[in-house]
Amino acid sequence: MAEASRILQTTLFPAFSLHLHQHKTRYFHSHSQSHSQTYPSLSLKKLRSVVQCSVSTSETKTQIQEVPWGCDIDSLENAEALQKWLSDSGLPPQKMAIDKVDVGERGLVALKNIRKGEKLLFVPPSLFITADSEWSSPEAGKVLRQYSVPDWPLLATYLISEASFGNSSRWGNYISALPRQPYSLLYWTRAELDRYLEASQIRQRAIERVTNVIGTYNDLRLRIFSKYPDLFPEEVFNMETFRWSFGILFSRLVRLPSMDEKVALVPWADMLNHSCEVETFLDYDKSSQGVVFTTDRAYQPGEQVFISYGRKSNGELLLSYGFVPKEGTNPSDSAELPLSLKKSDKCYKEKLEALRKHGLSA
Ligand SMILES: C[S@@+](CC[C@H](N)C(=O)[O-])C[C@H]1O[C@@H](n2cnc3c(N)ncnc32)[C@H](O)[C@@H]1O
Secondary structure, three states: OHHHHHHHHOOOOOOOOOOOOOOOOHHHHHHHHHHHHHOOOOOHHHHHHHHOOOOOOOOOOOOOOOOOOOEOOOOOOOHHHHHHHHHHOOOOOOOEEEEEOOOOOEEEEEOOOEOOOOEEEEEOHHHOEOOOOOOOOHHHHHHHHHOOOOHHHHHHHHHHHHHHOHHHOOOHHHHHOOEOOOOOHHHOOHHHHHHHOOOOHHHHHHHHHHHHHHHHHHHHHHHOHHHOOOOOOOOOOOHHHHHHHHHHHHHHOEEEHHHOOEEEEOOOHHHOEEOOOOOOOOEEEOOOOEEEEEOOOOEOOOOEOEEOOOOOOHHHHHHHHOOOOOOOOOOOOOOOOOOOOOOOOOOHHHHHHHHHHOOOOO
16 A cells, blocks of 8 residues: 555656657657647647646645547547448448447447347457557557567557557547547546545555556656657656556457457447446457357347446446446446454364355455
8 A cells, every 4th residue: 555655646757848849750740740630729738738747746636637639428529430430441331320328428329120139240350459450650569569568558558659640540530539538547536546435445456556557657668668769758658648548448448258368449349338237248250250249139229239348346347447337237246345264263164164165265
Protein backbone atom coordinates (compact mmCIF):
# COMPACT_ATOMS: atom_id res chain seq x y z
CA MET A 1 0.00 0.00 0.00
CA ALA A 2 2.81 2.39 0.93
CA GLU A 3 4.44 1.64 -2.42
CA ALA A 4 1.17 2.26 -4.27
CA SER A 5 0.68 5.58 -2.51
CA ARG A 6 4.24 6.61 -3.23
CA ILE A 7 3.83 5.92 -6.92
CA LEU A 8 0.44 7.57 -7.12
CA GLN A 9 1.83 10.66 -5.43
CA THR A 10 4.67 11.10 -7.86
CA THR A 11 4.49 13.87 -10.41
CA LEU A 12 4.86 11.86 -13.56
CA PHE A 13 5.46 14.12 -16.44
CA PRO A 14 6.39 17.63 -17.32
CA ALA A 15 4.05 20.03 -19.06
CA PHE A 16 3.60 19.62 -22.80
CA SER A 17 6.43 21.46 -24.46
CA LEU A 18 5.89 24.46 -26.66
CA HIS A 19 7.71 22.83 -29.55
CA LEU A 20 4.76 21.39 -31.34
CA HIS A 21 5.56 23.17 -34.60
CA GLN A 22 9.26 22.59 -34.38
CA HIS A 23 9.27 18.80 -34.52
CA LYS A 24 10.52 17.74 -37.91
CA THR A 25 9.79 14.06 -37.62
CA ARG A 26 7.12 12.46 -39.69
CA TYR A 27 5.52 11.64 -36.45
CA PHE A 28 4.64 15.11 -35.31
CA HIS A 29 4.04 16.32 -38.79
CA SER A 30 1.42 13.65 -39.21
CA HIS A 31 0.07 14.21 -35.76
CA SER A 32 -0.58 17.90 -36.11
CA GLN A 33 -1.80 17.46 -39.67
CA SER A 34 -4.26 14.76 -38.81
CA HIS A 35 -5.38 16.73 -35.83
CA SER A 36 -6.40 19.64 -37.93
CA GLN A 37 -8.36 17.23 -40.12
CA THR A 38 -10.21 15.66 -37.24
CA TYR A 39 -10.69 18.78 -35.13
CA PRO A 40 -10.77 21.69 -37.57
CA SER A 41 -11.80 24.18 -34.91
CA LEU A 42 -9.23 23.15 -32.34
CA SER A 43 -6.64 25.86 -31.91
CA LEU A 44 -3.05 25.14 -30.97
CA LYS A 45 -3.76 26.58 -27.53
CA LYS A 46 -6.66 24.19 -27.06
CA LEU A 47 -4.66 21.28 -28.44
CA ARG A 48 -1.93 22.02 -25.96
CA SER A 49 -4.35 22.17 -23.09
CA VAL A 50 -5.84 18.86 -24.14
CA VAL A 51 -2.51 17.09 -24.31
CA GLN A 52 -0.93 18.80 -21.33
CA CYS A 53 -1.35 16.64 -18.32
CA SER A 54 -0.08 16.15 -14.84
CA VAL A 55 -0.77 13.95 -11.90
CA SER A 56 -0.81 16.07 -8.80
CA THR A 57 1.55 15.44 -5.93
CA SER A 58 -1.47 15.32 -3.66
CA GLU A 59 -2.90 11.87 -3.19
CA THR A 60 -6.46 13.08 -3.44
CA LYS A 61 -6.18 15.46 -6.38
CA THR A 62 -5.41 13.90 -9.73
CA GLN A 63 -5.77 16.20 -12.71
CA ILE A 64 -6.70 14.14 -15.69
CA GLN A 65 -6.72 15.55 -19.18
CA GLU A 66 -8.31 14.01 -22.21
CA VAL A 67 -6.29 12.72 -25.13
CA PRO A 68 -6.71 14.65 -28.40
CA TRP A 69 -8.24 11.73 -30.30
CA GLY A 70 -11.31 9.52 -29.99
CA CYS A 71 -14.81 10.86 -29.43
CA ASP A 72 -17.57 11.35 -26.90
CA ILE A 73 -19.51 8.12 -26.71
CA ASP A 74 -22.70 9.81 -25.62
CA SER A 75 -23.05 10.88 -29.24
CA LEU A 76 -22.76 8.97 -32.52
CA GLU A 77 -19.84 11.17 -33.58
CA ASN A 78 -17.65 9.22 -36.05
CA ALA A 79 -19.89 6.12 -35.97
CA GLU A 80 -20.97 6.48 -39.60
CA ALA A 81 -17.39 6.95 -40.79
CA LEU A 82 -16.40 3.84 -38.81
CA GLN A 83 -19.15 1.75 -40.42
CA LYS A 84 -18.20 2.95 -43.89
CA TRP A 85 -14.52 2.25 -43.31
CA LEU A 86 -15.34 -1.23 -41.97
CA SER A 87 -17.40 -2.20 -45.02
CA ASP A 88 -14.78 -0.72 -47.37
CA SER A 89 -12.18 -2.81 -45.49
CA GLY A 90 -13.91 -6.16 -45.90
CA LEU A 91 -16.57 -6.38 -43.19
CA PRO A 92 -19.51 -8.21 -44.82
CA PRO A 93 -23.01 -6.65 -44.73
CA GLN A 94 -24.34 -6.71 -41.16
CA LYS A 95 -27.71 -7.29 -39.55
CA MET A 96 -26.81 -4.69 -36.91
CA ALA A 97 -25.83 -1.03 -36.80
CA ILE A 98 -24.25 1.26 -34.20
CA ASP A 99 -26.84 3.28 -32.35
CA LYS A 100 -27.46 5.09 -29.10
CA VAL A 101 -28.76 2.59 -26.56
CA ASP A 102 -30.20 2.54 -23.05
CA VAL A 103 -27.49 0.24 -21.69
CA GLY A 104 -23.87 1.14 -22.53
CA GLU A 105 -24.33 4.49 -24.38
CA ARG A 106 -23.53 3.19 -27.87
CA GLY A 107 -24.13 -0.41 -28.90
CA LEU A 108 -25.14 -2.66 -31.79
CA VAL A 109 -28.83 -2.71 -32.57
CA ALA A 110 -30.67 -5.25 -34.76
CA LEU A 111 -31.67 -3.92 -38.19
CA LYS A 112 -33.62 -7.06 -39.10
CA ASN A 113 -35.11 -10.02 -37.30
CA ILE A 114 -32.31 -12.10 -35.83
CA ARG A 115 -32.98 -15.73 -34.94
CA LYS A 116 -31.75 -17.64 -31.92
CA GLY A 117 -28.68 -19.68 -32.93
CA GLU A 118 -27.57 -17.32 -35.72
CA LYS A 119 -23.91 -16.53 -36.25
CA LEU A 120 -23.28 -12.79 -36.47
CA LEU A 121 -20.39 -10.36 -37.17
CA PHE A 122 -17.74 -12.24 -39.30
CA VAL A 123 -14.96 -9.73 -38.67
CA PRO A 124 -11.96 -10.89 -40.77
CA PRO A 125 -8.44 -11.10 -39.23
CA SER A 126 -7.27 -8.29 -41.55
CA LEU A 127 -9.32 -5.99 -39.29
CA PHE A 128 -7.85 -7.22 -35.99
CA ILE A 129 -5.28 -5.14 -34.12
CA THR A 130 -2.77 -7.56 -32.62
CA ALA A 131 0.82 -7.52 -31.46
CA ASP A 132 1.77 -8.43 -35.05
CA SER A 133 0.01 -5.48 -36.71
CA GLU A 134 2.06 -3.24 -38.97
CA TRP A 135 3.17 0.09 -37.53
CA SER A 136 2.73 3.43 -39.29
CA SER A 137 6.17 4.09 -37.81
CA PRO A 138 8.00 0.82 -38.64
CA GLU A 139 11.10 2.06 -36.75
CA ALA A 140 9.10 2.36 -33.53
CA GLY A 141 7.70 -1.15 -33.98
CA LYS A 142 11.17 -2.52 -34.62
CA VAL A 143 12.53 -0.99 -31.42
CA LEU A 144 9.72 -2.46 -29.29
CA ARG A 145 10.31 -5.89 -30.81
CA GLN A 146 14.05 -5.63 -30.19
CA TYR A 147 13.25 -5.12 -26.51
CA SER A 148 10.78 -8.05 -26.55
CA VAL A 149 8.03 -5.89 -25.08
CA PRO A 150 5.11 -8.17 -24.08
CA ASP A 151 1.73 -7.99 -25.85
CA TRP A 152 -0.15 -5.65 -23.52
CA PRO A 153 2.41 -2.81 -23.24
CA LEU A 154 3.23 -3.30 -26.92
CA LEU A 155 -0.42 -2.90 -27.91
CA ALA A 156 -0.82 0.09 -25.56
CA THR A 157 2.15 1.79 -27.25
CA TYR A 158 0.94 0.77 -30.71
CA LEU A 159 -2.47 2.32 -30.13
CA ILE A 160 -0.96 5.64 -29.05
CA SER A 161 1.46 5.61 -31.96
CA GLU A 162 -1.31 4.93 -34.48
CA ALA A 163 -3.60 7.51 -32.83
CA SER A 164 -0.91 10.13 -33.22
CA PHE A 165 -0.85 9.52 -36.98
CA GLY A 166 -4.54 10.44 -37.22
CA ASN A 167 -6.07 9.65 -40.58
CA SER A 168 -2.75 8.63 -42.08
CA SER A 169 -2.88 5.52 -39.90
CA ARG A 170 -4.94 2.71 -41.39
CA TRP A 171 -6.79 2.62 -38.04
CA GLY A 172 -7.69 6.33 -38.15
CA ASN A 173 -11.43 5.74 -38.47
CA TYR A 174 -11.42 3.12 -35.75
CA ILE A 175 -9.45 5.26 -33.30
CA SER A 176 -11.63 8.31 -34.01
CA ALA A 177 -14.65 6.27 -32.90
CA LEU A 178 -13.02 5.01 -29.67
CA PRO A 179 -14.01 6.75 -26.44
CA ARG A 180 -11.86 9.78 -25.71
CA GLN A 181 -12.09 8.75 -22.09
CA PRO A 182 -12.97 5.08 -21.63
CA TYR A 183 -14.96 4.19 -18.51
CA SER A 184 -12.24 2.83 -16.32
CA LEU A 185 -11.09 2.77 -12.73
CA LEU A 186 -7.79 4.09 -14.12
CA TYR A 187 -9.48 7.50 -14.16
CA TRP A 188 -10.60 7.40 -10.55
CA THR A 189 -8.65 9.43 -8.04
CA ARG A 190 -7.17 7.69 -5.04
CA ALA A 191 -9.78 9.43 -2.86
CA GLU A 192 -12.57 8.01 -5.08
CA LEU A 193 -11.13 4.51 -4.92
CA ASP A 194 -10.92 4.76 -1.14
CA ARG A 195 -14.37 6.20 -0.76
CA TYR A 196 -16.47 4.25 -3.23
CA LEU A 197 -14.71 0.91 -2.91
CA GLU A 198 -14.29 0.99 0.84
CA ALA A 199 -14.58 -2.53 2.27
CA SER A 200 -14.45 -4.08 -1.20
CA GLN A 201 -11.69 -6.45 -2.32
CA ILE A 202 -11.78 -4.60 -5.63
CA ARG A 203 -10.28 -1.47 -4.03
CA GLN A 204 -6.93 -3.18 -3.49
CA ARG A 205 -7.01 -4.73 -6.96
CA ALA A 206 -7.85 -1.36 -8.49
CA ILE A 207 -4.92 0.27 -6.68
CA GLU A 208 -2.66 -2.53 -7.91
CA ARG A 209 -3.93 -2.08 -11.45
CA VAL A 210 -3.31 1.68 -11.41
CA THR A 211 0.13 1.05 -9.94
CA ASN A 212 0.91 -1.53 -12.61
CA VAL A 213 -0.09 0.80 -15.43
CA ILE A 214 2.04 3.61 -13.99
CA GLY A 215 4.92 1.16 -13.41
CA THR A 216 4.64 -0.21 -16.96
CA TYR A 217 4.72 3.26 -18.46
CA ASN A 218 7.68 4.29 -16.31
CA ASP A 219 9.53 1.13 -17.24
CA LEU A 220 8.97 1.72 -20.97
CA ARG A 221 9.98 5.35 -20.58
CA LEU A 222 13.22 4.57 -18.77
CA ARG A 223 14.27 1.53 -20.78
CA ILE A 224 13.10 2.53 -24.26
CA PHE A 225 11.38 5.87 -24.88
CA SER A 226 14.13 7.99 -23.30
CA LYS A 227 16.68 6.31 -25.60
CA TYR A 228 14.65 7.03 -28.74
CA PRO A 229 13.06 10.44 -28.12
CA ASP A 230 12.48 11.05 -31.84
CA LEU A 231 10.43 7.88 -32.13
CA PHE A 232 8.69 8.19 -28.75
CA PRO A 233 8.42 11.89 -27.85
CA GLU A 234 7.07 12.48 -24.37
CA GLU A 235 4.47 14.91 -25.71
CA VAL A 236 2.77 11.88 -27.19
CA PHE A 237 3.92 8.89 -25.12
CA ASN A 238 3.14 10.00 -21.60
CA MET A 239 1.20 8.82 -18.58
CA GLU A 240 -2.04 10.34 -19.79
CA THR A 241 -1.95 8.68 -23.20
CA PHE A 242 -1.02 5.38 -21.52
CA ARG A 243 -3.93 5.72 -19.11
CA TRP A 244 -6.13 6.07 -22.19
CA SER A 245 -4.62 3.17 -24.12
CA PHE A 246 -4.71 0.80 -21.14
CA GLY A 247 -8.29 1.92 -20.45
CA ILE A 248 -9.12 0.98 -24.05
CA LEU A 249 -7.34 -2.39 -23.78
CA PHE A 250 -8.96 -3.33 -20.46
CA SER A 251 -12.42 -2.56 -21.78
CA ARG A 252 -12.13 -3.80 -25.39
CA LEU A 253 -9.33 -6.34 -25.88
CA VAL A 254 -10.61 -9.86 -26.50
CA ARG A 255 -8.89 -13.19 -26.01
CA LEU A 256 -9.74 -15.59 -28.81
CA PRO A 257 -9.71 -19.22 -27.57
CA SER A 258 -9.81 -20.67 -31.09
CA MET A 259 -6.80 -18.60 -32.18
CA ASP A 260 -4.44 -19.99 -29.53
CA GLU A 261 -5.73 -17.44 -26.98
CA LYS A 262 -4.47 -14.57 -29.13
CA VAL A 263 -5.41 -11.14 -27.77
CA ALA A 264 -6.82 -8.66 -30.27
CA LEU A 265 -8.80 -5.48 -30.62
CA VAL A 266 -11.61 -6.41 -32.96
CA PRO A 267 -13.24 -3.30 -34.45
CA TRP A 268 -17.02 -3.61 -34.75
CA ALA A 269 -17.18 -6.60 -32.37
CA ASP A 270 -16.01 -4.20 -29.67
CA MET A 271 -19.20 -2.17 -30.09
CA LEU A 272 -21.19 -4.94 -28.41
CA ASN A 273 -22.23 -4.33 -24.82
CA HIS A 274 -22.43 -6.92 -22.05
CA SER A 275 -25.55 -8.48 -20.61
CA CYS A 276 -25.53 -10.83 -17.61
CA GLU A 277 -28.54 -12.56 -19.13
CA VAL A 278 -26.87 -13.84 -22.28
CA GLU A 279 -24.50 -16.77 -22.62
CA THR A 280 -22.67 -16.05 -25.84
CA PHE A 281 -19.04 -15.11 -26.24
CA LEU A 282 -16.86 -13.78 -29.05
CA ASP A 283 -14.48 -16.23 -30.67
CA TYR A 284 -12.69 -16.87 -33.95
CA ASP A 285 -14.65 -19.20 -36.22
CA LYS A 286 -12.31 -21.31 -38.30
CA SER A 287 -14.95 -22.20 -40.91
CA SER A 288 -16.00 -18.63 -41.72
CA GLN A 289 -12.53 -17.25 -40.83
CA GLY A 290 -13.73 -14.37 -38.74
CA VAL A 291 -14.74 -13.32 -35.26
CA VAL A 292 -18.34 -14.30 -34.61
CA PHE A 293 -20.78 -15.02 -31.85
CA THR A 294 -23.88 -17.17 -31.91
CA THR A 295 -27.06 -15.62 -30.55
CA ASP A 296 -28.69 -17.42 -27.66
CA ARG A 297 -32.00 -15.60 -28.22
CA ALA A 298 -33.94 -13.86 -30.96
CA TYR A 299 -33.85 -10.10 -31.51
CA GLN A 300 -36.34 -7.85 -33.25
CA PRO A 301 -35.38 -4.79 -35.32
CA GLY A 302 -34.45 -1.92 -32.99
CA GLU A 303 -33.44 -4.15 -30.06
CA GLN A 304 -29.91 -3.95 -28.69
CA VAL A 305 -27.89 -7.14 -29.25
CA PHE A 306 -25.65 -8.24 -26.39
CA ILE A 307 -22.81 -10.63 -25.74
CA SER A 308 -21.31 -11.79 -22.46
CA TYR A 309 -17.91 -10.44 -21.37
CA GLY A 310 -17.63 -13.56 -19.20
CA ARG A 311 -19.20 -14.79 -15.98
CA LYS A 312 -17.75 -12.02 -13.88
CA SER A 313 -18.70 -10.54 -10.52
CA ASN A 314 -19.85 -6.91 -10.38
CA GLY A 315 -16.45 -5.99 -8.95
CA GLU A 316 -14.60 -7.65 -11.82
CA LEU A 317 -16.81 -5.92 -14.38
CA LEU A 318 -16.10 -2.60 -12.68
CA LEU A 319 -12.38 -3.32 -12.59
CA SER A 320 -12.04 -4.04 -16.30
CA TYR A 321 -14.97 -2.36 -17.99
CA GLY A 322 -15.82 0.50 -15.64
CA PHE A 323 -19.50 -0.36 -15.14
CA VAL A 324 -21.63 -2.31 -12.72
CA PRO A 325 -24.83 -4.07 -13.83
CA LYS A 326 -28.12 -3.11 -12.19
CA GLU A 327 -28.40 -4.43 -8.66
CA GLY A 328 -29.63 -8.01 -8.50
CA THR A 329 -29.25 -8.72 -12.24
CA ASN A 330 -25.89 -10.50 -12.19
CA PRO A 331 -26.14 -14.22 -11.34
CA SER A 332 -22.31 -14.40 -11.37
CA ASP A 333 -21.92 -11.72 -8.73
CA SER A 334 -19.86 -12.75 -5.74
CA ALA A 335 -17.94 -11.26 -2.86
CA GLU A 336 -14.57 -12.41 -1.64
CA LEU A 337 -14.40 -13.32 2.02
CA PRO A 338 -10.81 -13.78 3.16
CA LEU A 339 -10.52 -16.35 5.97
CA SER A 340 -7.48 -17.30 7.92
CA LEU A 341 -6.87 -20.37 9.97
CA LYS A 342 -4.17 -20.49 12.61
CA LYS A 343 -2.13 -23.66 12.89
CA SER A 344 -2.32 -23.22 16.67
CA ASP A 345 -6.11 -23.57 16.50
CA LYS A 346 -7.16 -26.67 18.47
CA CYS A 347 -9.56 -27.68 15.69
CA TYR A 348 -7.17 -26.76 12.84
CA LYS A 349 -7.40 -30.13 11.08
CA GLU A 350 -11.19 -30.36 11.32
CA LYS A 351 -11.66 -26.78 10.09
CA LEU A 352 -9.24 -27.33 7.22
CA GLU A 353 -11.12 -30.47 6.27
CA ALA A 354 -14.46 -28.62 6.41
CA LEU A 355 -13.11 -25.82 4.20
CA ARG A 356 -11.70 -28.28 1.65
CA LYS A 357 -15.00 -30.14 1.58
CA HIS A 358 -16.63 -26.92 0.36
CA GLY A 359 -13.95 -26.21 -2.22
CA LEU A 360 -12.19 -23.53 -0.13
CA SER A 361 -8.52 -23.28 0.65
CA ALA A 362 -6.95 -21.91 3.80
C1 LIG B 1 -16.43 -3.24 -25.60
S1 LIG B 1 -17.03 -1.63 -25.22
C2 LIG B 1 -18.67 -1.68 -25.84
C3 LIG B 1 -19.01 -0.47 -26.71
C4 LIG B 1 -19.16 0.82 -25.95
N1 LIG B 1 -20.50 0.91 -25.40
C5 LIG B 1 -18.88 2.03 -26.85
O1 LIG B 1 -19.77 2.86 -27.01
O2 LIG B 1 -17.77 2.16 -27.37
C6 LIG B 1 -17.16 -1.83 -23.49
C7 LIG B 1 -17.68 -0.61 -22.77
O3 LIG B 1 -19.10 -0.48 -23.00
C8 LIG B 1 -19.78 -0.10 -21.81
N2 LIG B 1 -20.69 -1.20 -21.42
C9 LIG B 1 -20.73 -2.46 -21.92
N3 LIG B 1 -21.72 -3.17 -21.37
C10 LIG B 1 -22.33 -2.37 -20.50
C11 LIG B 1 -23.43 -2.53 -19.61
N4 LIG B 1 -24.09 -3.68 -19.50
N5 LIG B 1 -23.79 -1.47 -18.84
C12 LIG B 1 -23.13 -0.29 -18.93
N6 LIG B 1 -22.08 -0.08 -19.75
C13 LIG B 1 -21.68 -1.09 -20.53
C14 LIG B 1 -18.70 0.14 -20.77
O4 LIG B 1 -18.35 1.49 -20.82
C15 LIG B 1 -17.55 -0.70 -21.26
O5 LIG B 1 -16.29 -0.23 -20.83
